Amino acid sequence: MTKEEIEKKVRVGGERHCYGCGFSLPLTDFYIKRTKDNLNSYRFNSPCRSCSNIRTVERIRYQREYMLYLKYKLSLGGYNKLLESQDNKCAVCKLDQSFFKKNFAVDHNHDTGEIRGLLCTNCNQGLGLFMDNIDLLGCAIKYLKT
Numbered sequence: 787m788t789k790e791e792i793e794k795k796v797r798v799g800g801e802r803h804c805y806g807c808g809f810s811l812p813l814t815d816f817y818i819k820r821t822k823d824n825l826n827s828y829r830f831n832s833p834c835r836s837c838s839n840i841r842t843v844e845r846i847r848y849q850r851e852y853m854l855y856l857k858y859k860l861s862l863g864g865y866n867k868l869l870e871s872q873d874n875k876c877a878v879c880k881l882d883q884s885f886f887k888k889n890f891a892v893d894h895n896h897d898t899g900e901i902r903g904l905l906c907t908n909c910n911q912g913l914g915l916f917m918d919n920i921d922l923l924g925c926a927i928k929y930l931k932t
Contacts, residue, residue, distance in 0.1 A: 850862070
């Protein structure tokens with residue numbers, strides 16, 4: 787279908803069955819996708835907007851859990867316990883998690899793989915840019931004191 791045909795169907799007020807929730811819903815409740823084989827052809831997404839959004843949230847949560855385990859052998863429960871032990875604050879700057887949009891990063895020793903704590907993005911990137919080098923950080927401290 788062309789974009790014009792899709793828009794006409796939406797204006798007319800057709801319905802579509804959602805395989806996610808099982809309801810027949812108005813076409814306005816479905817996302818419109820471009821087909822893979824023809825960039826000028828469009829179709830309605832199979833699950834409705836609500837089901838698509840729920841599936842997206844679930845996929846993001848699963849990917850987060852999978853990456854935590856894959857990289858650090860840390861479960862989501864272990865991450866939450868570590869965050870709780872840090873009083874929901876960054877291990878370096880002590881700012882609360884609620885201050886940030888992103889979850890804290892898992893800071894670890896790159897040689898041993900041992901987890902040191904959870905850091906906000908700024909602290910994590912700062913340590914990374916200094917390559918976890920204590921001497922280099924010491925030089926930076928001396929510089930800031932002058």
